[in-house]
Amino acid sequence: MKRLRDVMLAIALVVLSSALCIHAAVRVFNVTFYLANTPGGPEVTTFKRGETVYVYASPPPEGTTLVIEVRLIYPPEAGRTPIVLLARKPVTLSGTTLLTTHTIQSTDPEGTYAIRILVTDPATGDSRDVDLSFEVRSPIPWELIVPLIVVAAAGTAGFLIVKQRRAKQAALVQAVPPGPAPSIETQIAQPGTVTIRAPTGETMTLTAILQAGTQSIPITRLPQEFGRADFASIAPREMINAISRRHFMIGYDYSQGAFYIQDLGSTNGTYVNGVDIRGKGLVPLKNGDRISVAGVLDLTFISSPTGAGQPGELFTPGSA
Numbered sequence: 001m002k003r004l005r006d007v008m009l010a011i012a013l014v015v016l017s018s019a020l021c022i023h024a025a026v027r028v029f030n031v032t033f034y035l036a037n038t039p040g041g042p043e044v045t046t047f048k049r050g051e052t053v054y055v056y057a058s059p060p061p062e063g064t065t066l067v068i069e070v071r072l073i074y075p076p077e078a079g080r081t082p083i084v085l086l087a088r089k090p091v092t093l094s095g096t097t098l099l100t101t102h103t104i105q106s107t108d109p110e111g112t113y114a115i116r117i118l119v120t121d122p123a124t125g126d127s128r129d130v131d132l133s134f135e136v137r138s139p140i141p142w143e144l145i146v147p148l149i150v151v152a153a154a155g156t157a158g159f160l161i162v163k164q165r166r167a168k169q170a171a172l173v174q175a176v177p178p179g180p181a182p183s184i185e186t187q188i189a190q191p192g193t194v195t196i197r198a199p200t201g202e203t204m205t206l207t208a209i210l211q212a213g214t215q216s217i218p219i220t221r222l223p224q225e226f227g228r229a230d231f232a233s234i235a236p237r238e239m240i241n242a243i244s245r246r247h248f249m250i251g252y253d254y255s256q257g258a259f260y261i262q263d264l265g266s267t268n269g270t271y272v273n274g275v276d277i278r279g280k281g282l283v284p285l286k287n288g289d290r291i292s293v294a295g296v297l298d299l300t301f302i303s304s305p306t307g308a309g310q311p312g313e314l315f316t317p318g319s320a
Contacts, residue, residue, distance in 0.1 A: 025058075026130045029066060029121050031093060032058040035132050039098070045134040052103045053134065055085070055115055059093035066091055067120040070100050073131070073242055075111030076268045076295020081238050082116070090122065110136050114267055116241055129241075131267050194222055196254060208250070208259065210291070211300040223251030225264065226293075235297050242268050242294040250285065250301075259285040259303055268294035 025034035025043055034043040036054040047053060055070055070086035086100040099117075115132040196204045208219035210226075212234050228243045244266040252259050260282040263270040269278050271292035277283045291299040 026132060028119055028128045028130055029064070029126075030060050031064060031066065031119075033117055033130060033132060034058070035115060035134055040096075045132075047104055047134055047136050048138065049104050049106050049108060049136065052101050053115065054101050055099045055117075055132070056096055057091070057093055057099050058096045063092070063094040065122065066093065067122055068099065069118040071116045071118070071241060072102055073114040073116055073268065075109055075113060076242070076271070076292070077111060078109045079295065081296075082241055085115075088118070104136055108136060110138065112268075133267060194219060194252070196222075196252065204254075206252070207302070207304040208252075209302045210250075211302050212297070216302075217299075219250060223249050225249045227264075231293070231297060239294075239296040242296045244268070244294070247293060248291075251282075253282075256284075259301070261285045261291070261301075266294065268296075271295065 025032045027033075034056055035045065036042060036056060037044050037047055037051050039054060041054070057068070067088060068086065068091045069084070069088035071082045072085055073082045074080040085102055091097070091099065102115075113134050113136060115134070116129060117132070118127065118129045120127040194206050194208060196206065208222075210217040210219075212231070215234055217230065217234075225246055226249070227245045227247045228240055229245070231243060232240055244264070246264045247266045248270040249262045249264055250259060251262075261270070261272060261277065262282050263278045263280070266278065269276045271277070272283060272285070273290050274292070285301055285303075287301065287303045289301045291301055293299065
């Protein structure tokens with residue numbers, strides 16, 4: 001009974017924490033940025049339709065002047081382009097200042113939004129951008145949630161008991177320690193063509209390309225990370241702003257003979273064939289798979305075991 005009570009308490013805390021999400025503000029250039037749902041209210045990240053998002057900036061006691069632009073980023077699945085809430089302009093901050101507001105409409109979708117604040121210090125020319133993420137959710141029907149918590153707690157308790165019994169049985173068997181995973185060496189013959197050498201000495205030549213319209217972005221190392229800067233020359237700024245600096249990674253598992261992709265904790269997600277892979281670790285990636293970056297940039301993964309047949313015009317990430 002004690003185990004069941006502990007599990008129920010843990011589940012209830014998770015539900016409450018998601019419903020009452022309050023987080024620390026974001027600080028840049030010694031100015032604190034945060035969101036509220038009432039004028040002068042506390043920092044929150046959960047809103048309902050019809051509520052207003054208040055974007056505040058709190059400067060140091062001596063005040064400061066920054067060049068600020070504020071954009072609203074919709075959930076990627078909504079398929080909407082970002083909108084400008086505050087056009088880029090110098091803002092003198094002498095106290096906690098309301099930068100802009102946005103009222104969530106009844107037609108706005110539920111999901112994860114972001115208030116993207118682009119900040120420039122005119123004294124140094126240094127620029128930063130920060131995202132204040134928030135959720136738009138319907139009110140929680142507690143009369144339905146509580147019974148679900150009880151059912152889930154009972155199921156979890158039963159699972160833990162069975163797992164504990166199996167663990168005791170497995171402890172009686174002498175396990176053979178697994179050997180170390182074989183290491184591989186990779187060599188880039190040319191952008192998009194990778195030669196892989198296994199510990200046994202055998203080699204394999206692969207082609208790996210991300211197709212973006214008429215342009216091809218070649219793999220230049222394994223594993224390789226992709227982010228906002230890698231797509232700056234092939235997509236407009238409105239799309240680039242929705243992509244994180246470190247968005248996703250592509251690598252190759254020699255033991256499985258397959259490429260894989262992993263989301264790197266991006267704000268607006270990475271989608272493979274329409275499925276959000278955030279938090280799913282390494283996901284297999286096959287020739288012809290469609291990758292949607294933040295729901296705004298569509299790519300096609302093209303791979304071949306021959307190292308030949310690269311389509312389109314090659315574009316090297318980071319080049320002008």
